[in-house]
Each structure stands twice: as C-alpha cells, then as structure tokens.
Amino acid sequence: xxxxxxxxxxxxxxxxxxxxxxxxxxxxxxxxxxxxxxxxxxxxxxxxxxxxxxxxxxxxxxxxxxxxxxxxxxxxxxxxxxxxxxxxxxxxxxxxxxxxxxxxxxxxxxxxxxxxxxxxxxxxxxxxxxx
Numbered sequence: 001x002x003x004x005x006x007x008x009x010x011x012x013x014x015x016x017x018x019x020x021x022x023x024x025x026x027x028x029x030x031x032x033x034x035x036x037x038x039x040x041x042x043x044x045x046x047x048x049x050x051x052x053x054x055x056x057x058x059x060x061x062x063x064x065x066x067x068x069x070x071x072x073x074x075x076x077x078x079x080x081x082x083x084x085x086x087x088x089x090x091x092x093x094x095x096x097x098x099x100x101x102x103x104x105x106x107x108x109x110x111x112x113x114x115x116x117x118x119x120x121x122x123x124x125x126x127x128x129x130x131x
Contacts, residue, residue, distance in 0.1 A: 075108045076100060082112060087121035095128055107131060 076099050083099075084092035102108050110131055118124035 072103060076102060079108055079112050082115045086115050087124055091121045091125060
C-alpha cells in the first residue's frame with residue numbers, strides 16, 4: 001500500500017469517526033491533516049490533543065453543573081427536614097413548594113438560619129415568605 005492509498009484510507013476512517021461524532025449533518029474539515037510545516041502527523045496530533053482538551057473541559061463543566069444542582073437539592077432537602085423537625089411537618093409541607101424554587105445557596109442558608117432563630121412556626125413562615 002502506497003502513501004497515497006494510506007492517506008486515502010486514513011481520510012476515510014477519520015471522516016467516519018468525525019461523522020459519528022458530529023452526526024450526518026455535521027461538517028468534516030480534513031484540511032488540518034495537511035496544514036503547517038510539520039505535515040499531517042504533527043497537525044493531526046495537535047488536533048487530537050485539542051479535541052481531548054475540549055472534551056475534558058466540556059465534561060468538567062458538565063460535572064460541575066451537575067454537582068451544583070445536586071448540592072442545591074441536598075441543601076433544600078436538609079432545610080425541609082429542619083423545618084419539619086422544629087416546626088412540624090405541616091409547616092414543612094406548606095413551605096415545600098417555595099423551598100423547591102430556591103436556586104441560590106445564600107437564600108437557602110438564610111432560610112436555614114431562620115429555622116434556628118425563629119421561636120414559633122408563625123414567625124418562621126412570615127420570615128420565610130418575605131425572603
């Protein structure tokens with residue numbers, strides 16, 4: 001197999017891999033294979049490294065976002081347990097829809113602090129509804 005046939009086979013394989021990665025509607029740009037002074041191998045190696053870095057960054061960002069959402073959900077659940085324990089399940093059930101909408105850790109913390117600071121369920125509900 002000559003160099004041209006090898007390059008053609010490699011291009012076909014890369015095209016197949018990229019189409020699987022981007023979908024049939026995606027564009028496949030093989031110009032990177034022959035760019036630069038280093039020729040095909042250095043350009044290809046750099047491009048593969050770049051894809052790896054991009055994928056790692058995407059996975060990292062996705063993981064951080066998933067953990068952020070999970071942490072908020074754990075904090076909301078904890079606050080509801082605290083409310084139920086301190087003021088009863090009726091109060092917790094009444095405030096559950098409001099607690100479910102909290103998306104900022106600071107607001108959840110403020111609500112948790114109110115559980116400790118308020119003496120009665122009425123005081124707590126009034127304070128929670130203002131927050």
